[in-house]
Amino acid sequence: MNAIDATNVSKHYGSTTALDRVDLTVEEGETFGFLGPNGAGKSTFINILLDFAKPSDGQVEIFGTDCQRDGVDARERVGVLPEGYSVIERLTGRQHIEYAIRSKDAHDTNPLDILDRVGIRDAAGRKASGYSKGMAQRLVLGMALVGEPDLLLLDEPSTGLDPNGAAEMRRILREENERGATIFFSSHILEQVEAVCDRVGILQNGELVAVDTIEGLRESMGGGTKLVLTLDELRDSTLAEIETIDGVETVASVGDSTIEVTCTNDAKMDIVVALHQAGIEVMNFKTEEASLEDMFIEYTGSRGR
Ligand SMILES: Nc1ncnc2c1ncn2[C@@H]1O[C@H](COP(=O)(O)OP(=O)(O)OP(=O)(O)O)[C@@H](O)[C@H]1O
Numbered sequence: 483m484n485a486i487d488a489t490n491v492s493k494h495y496g497s498t499t500a501l502d503r504v505d506l507t508v509e510e511g512e513t514f515g516f517l518g519p520n521g522a523g524k525s526t527f528i529n530i531l532l533d534f535a536k537p538s539d540g541q542v543e544i545f546g547t548d549c550q551r552d553g554v555d556a557r558e559r560v561g562v563l564p565e566g567y568s569v570i571e572r573l574t575g576r577q578h579i580e581y582a583i584r585s586k587d588a589h590d591t592n593p594l595d596i597l598d599r600v601g602i603r604d605a606a607g608r609k610a611s612g613y614s615k616g617m618a619q620r621l622v623l624g625m626a627l628v629g630e631p632d633l634l635l636l637d638e639p640s641t642g643l644d645p646n647g648a649a650e651m652r653r654i655l656r657e658e659n660e661r662g663a664t665i666f667f668s669s670h671i672l673e674q675v676e677a678v679c680d681r682v683g684i685l686q687n688g689e690l691v692a693v694d695t696i697e698g699l700r701e702s703m704g705g706g707t708k709l710v711l712t713l714d715e716l717r718d719s720t721l722a723e724i725e726t727i728d729g730v731e732t733v734a735s736v737g738d739s740t741i742e743v744t745c746t747n748d749a750k751m752d753i754v755v756a757l758h759q760a761g762i763e764v765m766n767f768k769t770e771e772a773s774l775e776d777m778f779i780e781y782t783g784s785r786g787r
Pocket of ligand 1: 495498499500518519520521522523524525526527565670
């Protein structure tokens with residue numbers, strides 16, 4: 483069974499189209515990254531999954547249950563970290579987790595174990611009003627983990643976390659996934675998604691413009707490998723000769739004796755061999771993988787952050 487099934491989902495706010503005919507399937511057990519610049523429609527999609535917002539058109543299901551018709555049932559198997567959730571200032575960290583335990587009927591959960599996992603056990607007895615932004619975010623993640631949900635829906639989970647906190651959050655997501663949970667999280671921070679996701683969807687102006695594995699996205703960019711070659715000499719004909727090699731996408735000179743070539747993985751050796759046969763020596767050879775950031779810019783034409 484699929485964890486999430488969205489069919490032809492649109493959402494209009496007056497003249498603003500927040501989602502435009504989105505079709506998306508997330509399989510059980512996947513870690514799926516939902517990527518898009520600010521205002522792309524990520525939160526709107528998550529809000530529809532949670533029945534906090536109604537779609538103008540289309541349908542969404544969680545584990546086969548319609549999110550609008552049977553919202554309560556659909557949410558039963560879900561742990562949520564909503565965007566911009568405010569902690570309750572007068573309650574301690576421990577009381578927040580206890581509240582989540584009561585509302586999810588997860589009475590065999592030890593609140594301190596959860597607080598330990600998210601790294602704020604020492605602050606269990608302190609009121610959340612004194613928590614830093616990152617501590618509050620960890621607390622909300624802890625609340626989402628209560629009851630071992632089958633699906634974690636996380637809207638920008640790394641908000642407010644320092645690099646260590648973000649790395650810990652990724653570790654927790656991996657652990658949850660190993661336990662069997664499906665993870666769906668939105669982000670505009672590309673490295674977060676690249677580091678943990680099986681697949682990503684790129685949303686732009688409400689439209690899902692790509693859904694693929696990171697590898698698949700690289701492939702669709704023409705292999706996604708960039709070679710930087712420093713040669714003993716750069717002849718007038720060299721760039722044109724390399725351009726004729728199968729799998730080569732672009733060739734450019736960057737200085738007197740250095741060229742940059744984007745190509746498929748298979749073409750790398752062919753380029754070096756062709757240069758050698760032409761009597762040109764490769765003094766230095768470096769490959770760079772296209773980062774998700776490159777792809778994101780290519781797809782959306784905007785910077786991700
Ligand atoms: N309640 C609302 N009323 C009117 N417009 C809304 C409402 N919620 C969202 N929008 C609009 O819908 C579009 C998508 O917003 P959404 O918050 O879903 O984007 P997002 O991808 O989550 O952005 P961010 O990364 O900034 O949180 C935006 O143009 C936003 O202004």
